[in-house]
Every structure is written in structure tokens, then in C-alpha cells.
Amino acid sequence: MPPISDTSHDFHDRPPLLEARGLAFARNDEPIFGPLDFSLHAGEVALIEGDNGAGKTTLLRVLSGLLAPSSGEIRLRGEPLTLARLSPQVALLSHQAGLKHELTALENLRFAAGLHGQRKGLSPMTALAGVGLDGYADVPTRQLSAGQKKRVALARVLLAPVALWLLDEPYANLDLDGIKLVNRLLERHANGGGTALITSHGAYAYTSGTPRRIPLRPGIGHRQSAIETAAEQVR
Amino acid sequence: MSSGSTLAACSALVRRDLTLVWRRRGDALNPILFALIVIALFPLALGPEPQQLQRIAAGVVFVALLLAGLLALDTLFRSDYEDGSLEQLVLSSHPLSLLLACKIAVHWLTTALPLIVVAPLLGELLHLADSVRWVLVAALLLATPLLSLIGAVCVALTVGMHRSGMLLALLVLPLYVPVLIFGAGACNAAQIGLPYLAPLLWLAAALVLALVLAPLACAAALRISLS
Numbered sequence: 001m002p003p004i005s006d007t008s009h010d011f012h013d014r015p016p017l018l019e020a021r022g023l024a025f026a027r028n029d030e031p032i033f034g035p036l037d038f039s040l041h042a043g044e045v046a047l048i049e050g051d052n053g054a055g056k057t058t059l060l061r062v063l064s065g066l067l068a069p070s071s072g073e074i075r076l077r078g079e080p081l082t083l084a085r086l087s088p089q090v091a092l093l094s095h096q097a098g099l100k101h102e103l104t105a106l107e108n109l110r111f112a113a114g115l116h117g118q119r120k121g122l123s124p125m126t127a128l129a130g131v132g133l134d135g136y137a138d139v140p141t142r143q144l145s146a147g148q149k150k151r152v153a154l155a156r157v158l159l160a161p162v163a164l165w166l167l168d169e170p171y172a173n174l175d176l177d178g179i180k181l182v183n184r185l186l187e188r189h190a191n192g193g194g195t196a197l198i199t200s201h202g203a204y205a206y207t208s209g210t211p212r213r214i215p216l217r218p219g220i221g222h223r224q225s226a227i228e229t230a231a232e233q234v235r
Numbered sequence: 236m237s238s239g240s241t242l243a244a245c246s247a248l249v250r251r252d253l254t255l256v257w258r259r260r261g262d263a264l265n266p267i268l269f270a271l272i273v274i275a276l277f278p279l280a281l282g283p284e285p286q287q288l289q290r291i292a293a294g295v296v297f298v299a300l301l302l303a304g305l306l307a308l309d310t311l312f313r314s315d316y317e318d319g320s321l322e323q324l325v326l327s328s329h330p331l332s333l334l335l336a337c338k339i340a341v342h343w344l345t346t347a348l349p350l351i352v353v354a355p356l357l358g359e360l361l362h363l364a365d366s367v368r369w370v371l372v373a374a375l376l377l378a379t380p381l382l383s384l385i386g387a388v389c390v391a392l393t394v395g396m397h398r399s400g401m402l403l404a405l406l407v408l409p410l411y412v413p414v415l416i417f418g419a420g421a422c423n424a425a426q427i428g429l430p431y432l433a434p435l436l437w438l439a440a441a442l443v444l445a446l447v448l449a450p451l452a453c454a455a456a457l458r459i460s461l462s
């Protein structure tokens with residue numbers, strides 16, 4: 001597989017796929033993260049780094065359009081973001097996998113394909129095979145392990161015909177093979193001109209190529225920063 | 236890359252929700268059993284005099300169905316909220332209000348329609364007059380979708396809260412009262428031989444209004460609940 005920098009070079013002339021300027025979010029006047037500036041071009045994978053409570057999940061929810069930022073702006077392909085323009089271009093993997101336990105893995109993916117559409121050349125069945133769950137199509141999701149549920153959720157992301165992946169803790173609950181699988185999926189997505197933002201608290205990370213790193217520090221006045229200063233003083 | 240048509244998304248959603256109801260069919264029977272028990276208890280408590288039961292029959296059936304609907308209301312978005320499916324609905328490229336209208340329609344079909352089908356039988360338990368039977372069915376056919384739509388907006392507002400049952404009941408009941416008054420009013424008018432068309436038409440008008448506005452309000456409320 002060619003290194004990512006070569007393939008992404010062609011995309012750099014266009015406006016960045018995703019751009020954040022002075023992006024900040026506060027809940028009830030308590031800053032959660034930001035202000036944050038970054039831009040992501042097609043073919044780039046970025047890793048959002050931060051401690052527990054630093055606002056990684058909140059950042060992904062803001063970028064997906066589920067939450068409105070309290071200041072700053074998000075641009076998608078150079079255009080300011082609105083939910084209507086955004087949704088056909090984003091796939092979100094959040095902590096709640098969005099799977100129905102009463103349905104089988106395949107039924108869950110068929111529904112996702114009906115709702116979000118499906119990528120050319122992929123079907124719910126091949127997406128399931130793509131995450132290593134060939135034999136599990138007709139198993140109720142309830143009976144799958146946490147890692148297998150994660151894989152079904154990844155298959156849903158894989159199936160969606162979108163350029164931007166927002167993956168919250170994609171490595172959580174996965175075995176070593178699963179972690180390699182996530183990296184392989186991300187690499188293939190990036191090589192195909194896609195972009196991904198992933199969060200991780202650092203135990204496992206995207207290793208192929210050199211992922212962009214977006215360090216996330218809690219907003220000014222945040223409880224977390226007080227704890228950190230206290231911890232440093234102890235040291 | 237194809238992002239799929241809105242029609243395909245709606246039919247996928249309807250199919251999924253119907254499959255889910257079928258897989259949890261034990262739960263789906265609850266409202267019907269509840270209404271049956273309430274109605275069967277009335278003659279036991281009030282005594283078996285046909286005249287007395289006949290007088291209250293339509294009202295009792297109406298109230299029993301309304302409460303049975305309230306019982307099932309909280310399940311409308313609860314599991315979708317908890318497992319993250321609701322987020323996926325909001326993030327889809329299709330109009331959220333339309334998707335929610337589909338969900339509400341499936342909910343009405345699976346919780347209210349079976350009750351309407353058995354309503355004449357339930358009325359029979361209370362010696363419901365023949366002249367009122369079909370007015371009752373017509374009133375229920377207009378009133379229950381209205382109750383589902385109004386209820387859905389309130390559920391959407393409260394779904395983000397834990398233990399929202401009490402709050403939901405408080406929100407919903409004042410909005411249910413006019414529906415009950417018009418619906419039971421039509422039945423009472425039919426019983427004493429007065430024209431009953433006007434209250435039915437009021438219900439129909441309110442239903443048309445709710446069909447248009449409730450899904451939009453529901454979508455707005457859900458976006459707030461999710462943020």
C-alpha cells in the first residue's frame with residue numbers, strides 16, 4: 001500500500017474537507033474544549049488526543065452537527081456547516097453503537113443501508129465480511145460480544161457512502177486483530193480520499209503513516225485544568 | 236456512492252420497527268391486556284345493571300384506551316435513545332420529521348389499532364348501545380392517532396431525562412383532555428340521539444393539524460433532547 005502522504009498530495013489544492021476555526025464548546029457557561037483550530041484534507045487521518053473528560057466525545061458530536069458550537073465555525077469543503085449539508089457526508093461511531101439487540105447483525109446493517117445509503121461495491125453482507133464477521137450474519141446482536149458489536153458498528157460506518165468518519169474510541173473492546181482491522185479500514189478509507197477523525201486515550205492508536213494529532217486541552221477555567229495543576233504541584 | 240432515497244429510508248425504518256415489535260411481541264400485548272382488565276373490572280365494581288353500565292360504557296372504553304396508550308407512549312423513543320439509533324436517525328440526510336412520522340405511524344398501528352379492533356367487543360362487556368358502537372369506533376379512529384401525535388411531541392421533549400414518566404404524564408394529560416371531551420362527547424350525543432357529527436369533525440380537524448405540525452415539533456424537540 002503506498003504511503004498516505006503521496007496519495008493525499010493531490011487533494012491539497014482543494015479546500016480542506018473539514019476545517020475548524022476558533023471552535024469552542026461550553027455547557028452551561030462551563031468551557032468543555034477549545035478554542036480549537038485545525039484543518040483536515042482528504043486522505044488524512046487525525047487522532048484527537050486528550051485525557052478522560054477533555055471533551056473528545058463532545059468535539060466529535062459538535063463536528064457531526066449533533067451539538068452546536070458555542071463559538072467558532074466549522075467549514076466543510078470550504079462551506080460553513082449546516083446540518084442539512086453535513087449529514088450526507090459524515091458517519092459517526094459513538095459509544096452507543098446504534099444497534100438493535102433484537103435484530104441480527106445483517107438486519108441492523110440492512111437498516112443502516114436503507115437509512116444512509118450504501119457505498120458503491122459494498123453490500124451489508126460484504127461489509128460484514130469486511131470486519132471479519134462472516135459467519136455471524138444471522139446471529140441476534142444481543143448474543144454478540146462487546147467487541148463483535150463494535151465490529152458490526154464499524155461495518156455500518158464502512159457501508160455509509162461518506163467521506164468523513166468520526167470514530168469515538170474505535171479501538172475500545174477490540175482484540176489485537178480488531179485493532180489491526182480498524183487500522184486497515186482507516187488506511188483504505190484515507191487512500192480512497194476519505195478523512196477520519198478518531199479519538200483515543202492513547203493505549204492504542206492509528207499507527208500506519210503519520211496521523212495528524214489534535215491535542216485537546218480542557219477549556220480555560222475547566223475543573224480538569226485545576227486537577228492537572230494540582231497533580232503537577234504534587235510532582 | 237448512493238445516499239439512497241427518502242422513500243427507501245422510510246420503508247427501511249418502518250420495516251425495522253415492525254420487526255422489532257414482532258420480536259418483542261410480549262410487550263406489545265401489554266396495552267391490550269391493560270385495557271381489557273380495566274374494562275372487565277368496571278361491571279364488578281359497579282354492579283351488573285345494564286342501564287347503568289350502558290350509560291358509562293363509551294366513556295369507560297375511551298378512558299381505558301387513552302390510559303393504555305399512555306402506558307405504551309414512553310417506549311416510542313426510549314430504546315432508540317438509549318442504544319444510539321436516534322442519533323443515527325438525526326444524522327441521516329433525510330427529513331427527520333418524516334422519519335419520525337413513520338415511527339409514530341408504526342407505533343399507532345401496533346399499539347392503538349389492535350385496541351380499536353377489539354373496542355366493539357370491549358363495549359359489549361359494558362352493554363354498549365348498538366347505536367353508539369360505530370360512533371365509538373369512528374371517534375377512536377380519529378382520536379387515537381391524535382393522542383399518539385401529541386404524545387410523541389411530549390415524549391421527544393422528555394426522552395433525554397431519566398425517570399421521565401411522571402413529567403410525561405403531567406405534560407400529556409392536559410393535552411389529552413380536549414381529545415377525550417370531543418371523542419366521548421360524540422359517543423354521548425349518539426347515545427341520547429343528538430347529532431354527533433360536529434365533535435367528530437373537530438377531532439378530524441385537530442388530527443389534520445397534528446399530522447402536519449406534530450412531526451415537525453417532534454423533530455425539533457428531539458434535536459434539543461440529544462444536545
